[in-house]
Each structure stands twice: as C-alpha cells, then as structure tokens.
Amino acid sequence: MIEDDYANTTVPLPNVTSMIISKVIEYCKKHVESAKNEDKKTAEEDLKNFDSEFVKVDKDTLFDLILASAANYLNIKSLLDLTCQTAADMIKGKTPEEVRKTFNIKNDFTPEEEAEVRRENAWAFE
Amino acid sequence: MSSENVDMLSRLPEEIVSHILSLMPTKHAVRTSILSKRWKYSWMFVTNLDFTENIRHSHGLDSFSEFVDQVLKFCKSPQLNLFRMHLVTLSWLQRPSVSKWIDKAVRLNVHELDIQVNVLELPLSFFTCKTLTKLRLDHIAYDHDVWESVYLPCLKTLDIAIYTNPLVNAFKLVRGCPILESLSLEVQCCKNEEDYLFDVPTLKRLKLTLYCSQSFNNKVVLIVPNLEYLFVGGNLCSLFVMEDVSSLGEATVSFTNLSVGYLWVELLNGLNRVKSLSAQADGFPYLGNTFCSPLPIFLNMKHLELKGFCQSGLISKFLENSPELKHLCIEKVYELLLQEPGYTSWIEPKLVPPCMLTNLTTIKFSNCKGHKCDIQLLEYVLGNAEVLKKVTIIWESLSTELQMQLCTQLLKVPRASQDCEICFHARTTYVDKLIYDW
Numbered sequence: 074m075i076e077d078d079y080a081n082t083t084v085p086l087p088n089v090t091s092m093i094i095s096k097v098i099e100y101c102k103k104h105v106e107s108a109k110n111e112d113k114k115t116a117e118e119d120l121k122n123f124d125s126e127f128v129k130v131d132k133d134t135l136f137d138l139i140l141a142s143a144a145n146y147l148n149i150k151s152l153l154d155l156t157c158q159t160a161a162d163m164i165k166g167k168t169p170e171e172v173r174k175t176f177n178i179k180n181d182f183t184p185e186e187e188a189e190v191r192r193e194n195a196w197a198f199e
Numbered sequence: 200m201s202s203e204n205v206d207m208l209s210r211l212p213e214e215i216v217s218h219i220l221s222l223m224p225t226k227h228a229v230r231t232s233i234l235s236k237r238w239k240y241s242w243m244f245v246t247n248l249d250f251t252e253n254i255r256h257s258h259g260l261d262s263f264s265e266f267v268d269q270v271l272k273f274c275k276s277p278q279l280n281l282f283r284m285h286l287v288t289l290s291w292l293q294r295p296s297v298s299k300w301i302d303k304a305v306r307l308n309v310h311e312l313d314i315q316v317n318v319l320e321l322p323l324s325f326f327t328c329k330t331l332t333k334l335r336l337d338h339i340a341y342d343h344d345v346w347e348s349v350y351l352p353c354l355k356t357l358d359i360a361i362y363t364n365p366l367v368n369a370f371k372l373v374r375g376c377p378i379l380e381s382l383s384l385e386v387q388c389c390k391n392e393e394d395y396l397f398d399v400p401t402l403k404r405l406k407l408t409l410y411c412s413q414s415f416n417n418k419v420v421l422i423v424p425n426l427e428y429l430f431v432g433g434n435l436c437s438l439f440v441m442e443d444v445s446s447l448g449e450a451t452v453s454f455t456n457l458s459v460g461y462l463w464v465e466l467l468n469g470l471n472r473v474k475s476l477s478a479q480a481d482g483f484p485y486l487g488n489t490f491c492s493p494l495p496i497f498l499n500m501k502h503l504e505l506k507g508f509c510q511s512g513l514i515s516k517f518l519e520n521s522p523e524l525k526h527l528c529i530e531k532v533y534e535l536l537l538q539e540p541g542y543t544s545w546i547e548p549k550l551v552p553p554c555m556l557t558n559l560t561t562i563k564f565s566n567c568k569g570h571k572c573d574i575q576l577l578e579y580v581l582g583n584a585e586v587l588k589k590v591t592i593i594w595e596s597l598s599t600e601l602q603m604q605l606c607t608q609l610l611k612v613p614r615a616s617q618d619c620e621i622c623f624h625a626r627t628t629y630v631d632k633l634i635y636d637w
Binding site: 132133136139140143153154157158160161162164165166169172173176177178179180181182187190191193194195196197198199 | 204205206207208209211212214215218219220222223224226227229230231232233234235236238239262263265266269
C-alpha cells in the first residue's frame with residue numbers, strides 16, 4: 074500500500090481474523106522500529122530473537138499467518154519467508170511418516186504406487 | 200476451525216507450497232513426493248536447488264550424480280533463484296560433473312550460484328550468463344586454466360575464496376562485472392605477484408581477507424569512489440594505498456598478526472575520513488617508539504571500537520585524535536608478558552582530548568579485568584568527559600569482592616558530566632547482571 078498514494082484506503086482482507094491482523098501489525102511495527110535503531114548490531118540480534126519467538130505458535134496460527142502475509146494486498150515478504158521457513162523446518166529432517174502425522178496428511182498411494190515413487194527418487198530416500 | 204484432523208498444509212496454494220519446499224535442501228523437498236498424491240510433483244516447482252553433500256565412496260557419488268541429473272531434468276521452474284552445490288568428495292574419486300550441472304542451472308536462468316567443490320570447473324555458458332546477480336565460489340583448488348573473458352552484466356554480489364594462485368582468474372571475474380556492488384575476496388597471497396588493483400566505480404562494499412605466509416611486498420590499491428563499507432583482514436603484509444575512497448563511511452580492520460607497525464599506520468592514514476571504525480588485532484603494535492609515525496587525525500569519526508590487546512597509550516592517542524568521537528567501545532584482551540613502560544601503564548594526556556569536552560557520550564568497556572591502567576583510564580574519562588551519558592563496564596573473571604571494591608572506587612570519582620550513568624555487568628558469575636545505577 075505504500076506504493077499507491079492512498080494513505081487512508083481501507084484494505085479488504087477476507088477470511089483473516091482480527092487476532093491474525095494484530096499479530097501481523099505487531100510484526101510490522103517491530104521491524105519498522107528496529108530499522109530506526111542506531112545501534113545496528115544489537116538491533117539485528119534483538120530482531121532475530123523477536124522473529125524466533127514470533128513463530129512459536131500453534132499450526133493453525135502459523136498457516137493463517139502464511140496466508141495473511143502472502144495475501145496480495147499485504148504482501149509482506151519477510152513475514153512470508155519467516156513463516157514458510159518455519160513450516161519448512163517442520164518438514165525437513167522428518168521421515169515421510171512423521172510428516173504425515175504432524176500435518177494430518179492422508180496417504181492415498183497404493184503400496185505399489187508408493188514403491189514406484191520411492192524408486193524414481195531413490196537417492197532422496199537414502 | 201481447529202486443525203485436529205484437517206490437513207491445512209496440503210490445502211495451501213501451490214505457489215506457497217513451492218515456496219516452502221524451496222526453503223529446504225532439495226533432498227528433503229523431493230522426499231515430500233511420497234506424502235500423498237497431491238504432493239507427488241510439487242517438488243518440481245521449487246525455485247531453489249540446494250545440494251549439500253559429503254561423499255565418501257564412489258557408489259555414493261554415482262547415485263548422487265544420478266539424483267542431481269534427475270532433479271535438473273524435471274525441474275519445471277522457468278527461473279531458478281538459487282543453485283547451491285556444496286560437494287566435498289574424497290580426492291581420488293572421479294570428479295563429479297559439476298560443469299554440466301552449472302551449465303544446466305545457467306540455462307534455467309539462475310540468479311544466484313553458490314558453489315563449493317574440491318576442484319572447480321566452469322562451463323562456457325557461465326562466463327556470459329545474463330541472469331546471474333549473486334555468485335559465491337569457495338573451493339580448495341581449481342584447474343590452472345586461464346578463464347575465458349568474463350561478462351556478467353547483472354552480477355551485483357561476488358564472494359570468492361581461493362587458495363591457489365595466481366589470482367588472474369579472480370581479477371578477471373571482478374573486471375567482468377560492470378555493475379558489481381559487493382565484493383568479498385579471500386585469498387592466499389604469494390610472493391612475486393603483481394600489485395592488487397581494485398578499480399571498481401560501482402562497488403559499495405568490499406571485504407578483503409589476505410593471508411600471506413612470507414614477506415610480501417605488494418601494494419593493494421583501492422580506487423573505489425562509491426565504497427561505503429570496507430573490511431580488511433587476515434594478516435597485514437601489504438601496503439594499502441587508498442587512492443579514492445571518498446564515500447567510505449565505515450571500516451573494519453581485523454588482523455591476527457600486526458607486527459609491522461608502519462603498514463598499520465599507513466592503512467589507518469587511508470581510513471582517516473571514516474565515520475565508524477572497528478579495529479581488532481591480537482596485538483596492536485607499540486606506537487610509542489620513534490620509528491613509527493603517529494596516528495592520523497580522524498576528522499569525522501563518531502564510533503570507535505577497539506578489540507584485542509590494546510594498551511592504554513593507544514586508547515588515549517585515539518581519543519586525542521578523534522575530535523568528533525561520540526561512542527567508544529573497548530573489548531580488551533590481556534597478555535601476561537610485555538612490561539615496557541608506556542605499553543601497559545596509563546599516561547595522562549597533556550590536554551584533555553577535545554572529543555571529551557563536547558562529544559563523547561558513551562563508553563563501553565568489555566572484558567575488563569580491572570588492571571590499574573584500566574581503572575586509571577576510566578577515572579580519567581569520568582573526571583573529564585563533560586557530556587558523557589553512559590559508561591558500561593563488563594567485568595571479566597573477577598571475584599565479587601574485587602568487583603565491589605572497583606565499583607565503589609569508580610562511583611566515588613567526581614563526574615564531569617552530571618547526567619552520567621554507570622552500569623556494571625559481570626560475566627562468569629551465576630548472577631547475570633549486577634547493575635549499580637547512580
């Protein structure tokens with residue numbers, strides 16, 4: 074919204090709860106304040122700590138934040154990267170079975186189909 | 200709506216799923232193909248390819264190579280943001296086809312290449328890649344071929360660590376980037392090389408780490424009128440000639456070996472217009488002897504950070520020569536030897552340094568062991584700095600009694616600045632902070 078010259082336009086945000094909006098505002102405020110800080114080193118460390126605490130939320134909230142930060146009107150790239158990286162960290166390092174369990178993913182492959190996928194990408198599963 | 204039983208992850212839009220998969224090593228992204236039918240092909244749309252491996256036997260190398268070939272074949276992204284290949288293999292194994300893979304990445308319009316391999320080979324297409332904006336090359340050796348002429352019209356960030364010589368190829372790369380803004384070069388210098396000339400009008404950030412094993416009589420010449428930040432590190436064996444550093448605001452010098460005093464003073468002379476300086480050395484050369492020219496005057500310097508074995512005489516010289524100094528940080532390292540007079544004891548300046556009358560606002564002294572010269576320095580500053588607002592002292596490895604004694608001693612000093620606050624902290628005790636605020 075900063076590119077458009079409308080400082081007071083209302084922004085339509087369907088399906089985003091007020092809780093999520095206030096979290097997004099909290100994030101943006103912190104990042105703006107941090108940029109004004111003269112002492113760059115402590116500002117950077119402080120922001121890192123803020124970011125890692127910020128994403129310690131339940132999965133519901135994490136997905137809502139991902140969707141909100143990606144929403145075309147908001148488009149907050151740094152928040153999108155932070156929340157997606159959190160989701161990525163929850164996936165990598167887990168076995169497929171563990172990932173399915175964490176995210177409630179239903180395995181709809183037949184055993185033969187699953188074996189074929191494993192074969193096609195053999196090295197990834199080593 | 201709770202996600203107790205709902206699979207929210209799979210419901211995310213495809214672009215977001217690709218984004219998430221792009222933020223992990225490619226091996227893990229490909230593994231998601233087995234989660235469910237919805238996930239079978241999602242990994243093919245990642246915009247980052249990240250292969251980091253340590254290969255110890257030829258079977259491992261074969262299957263890894265097949266994997267990379269497969270991923271590159273099926274990658275459906277019209278444009279790669281990042282291609283990262285950090286591959287450490289045992290030297291007797293067959294060389295992996297890194298050149299072929301880089302070629303494929305270039306054809307996928309890659310923006311960022313991050314390559315760390317035993318032996319670097321670059322395909323022809325690399326040297327004229329029109330999409331590359333960021334390049335990192337970190338390798339142990341490379342073929343002694345002289346590279347093709349280089350033209351990388353979009354490259355802004357270049358980061359090279361090279362341990363074989365000569366540096367002809369590295370400089371070819373630097374000269375072949377018309378809009379280069381950020382350069383980091385880590386090299387092993389050797390005798391008989393030509394002077395290093397950096398003539399890059401677009402450069403804003405430069406980091407030079409030079410390791411020299413023998414006496415090395417070359418010059419490093421900097422013609423970088425738009426440079427804002429400079430880092431120089433390694434060991435200091437070269438004469439730095441700052442022919443044009445007119446925009447330089449911030450500099451960091453960090454050396455392990457600073458035995459040649461005059462080279463250091465020449466370097467500082469070239470940096471005398473910076474606003475912010477951080478100087479770190481295992482030991483700073485003694486500037487008291489007559490063979491060493493004096494420190495320059497730092498007309499614009501507002502921030503100064505000194506880390507390492509810095510004797511009190513050096514600190515007071517910096518204070519004398521920096522009329523605009525506002526913030527001073529000292530992080531001290533203590534050596535047991537050196538008893539030369541003036542080297543470790545505090546010598547009061549003849550006149551109060553000008554910065555202390557009008558500008559010096561904060562001082563931070565970390566790793567302080569409370570030696571006599573340290574306390575004398577602090578007492579002098581407290582007693583003479585008229586606009587001082589905050590003094591922070593972090594005690595290192597002191598007994599509680601000694602800390603109390605020193606804190607009391609410093610608190611009793613009559614302060615030149617009425618607004619001055621002193622904060623004491625301590626490390627290596629279980630109490631995180633001891634704060635006495637007066």
